[in-house]
Amino acid sequence: MYFPGWRTFWWRYIAGPGAVVVFAALIALLIPALSAHEGNGRQGRWTATNILCGHNGCNEVGTFLSADGGDRRTRISMFGGPDLAIGQAAPAVDTGGDEVYPPGGGDAWWHDLIGVSAAGLAVAAWLWAFPIRVLRRRRLR
Secondary structure (H helix, E strand, O other): OOOOOHHHHHHHHHHHHHHHHHHHHHHHHHHHHHHOOOOOOOOEEEEEEEEEOOOEEEEEEEEEEEEOOOOOOOOOOOOOOOOOOOOOOOEEEOOOOOEEEEEOOOHHHHHHHHHHHHHHHHHHHHHHHHHHHHHHHHOOO
C-alpha cells in the first residue's frame, strides 16, 4: 500500500484540511466557554437528572432552570461542574451552547483555548507548507 509521495499527499489533502475543520470546531466550543468565564449568560441552577455511562466514563445529564424561570433546558450537561448525585443541584451559567458551566466558567475556557492554539499552529504550518509555498513557487517560474 506504499506509493511515492504518500507523505505529501497525506499532509496536503488530509492532515491540513482536517486541522482546519478541528480548528473551526474548537472555536465553536471556545466561544460559549469564554463567555461563561467572562460572566455573561443566564444565571440559574442545574439539577442532575440522569447519569450516562459510556466508553469515556460517566457524565451527569440534567436540567437547567434560570434564576428568573424564563429559561429551562433539559438533557444538558455541565462542563467542569462538581460531581452530583441524581436530584442534587448546583449554581450554573447558560451561555446558549451545548453545555452549561459553573459560575466563572470553570476550567472549560482554557482547555478549549489550548486546543484552539494547537490546531491554529497546525493550520498555520499547513498553510505555509502547502498553499503559500506552492503559490510562491508558481509565481517565481
